[in-house]
Amino acid sequence: MMPDLGRYALEVSLAYLASVGLIGALVLWYWLRARAVQRQLQEIETRRGKDG
Numbered sequence: 001m002m003p004d005l006g007r008y009a010l011e012v013s014l015a016y017l018a019s020v021g022l023i024g025a026l027v028l029w030y031w032l033r034a035r036a037v038q039r040q041l042q043e044i045e046t047r048r049g050k051d052g
Contacts, residue, residue: 005012
């Protein structure tokens with residue numbers, strides 16, 4: 001249920017949308033970074049003979 005924001009409804013809605021977008025971008029960035037680091041770690045472990 002959305003409260004009545006009057007003439008500021010557009011600005012508040014855009015602020016919420018921007019916040020959700022930024023949080024989503026951060027989650028995506030962290031997820032991609034974690035995959036890259038995991039891949040690098042796997043390569044290092046394979047080179048050192050500690051695979052498995």
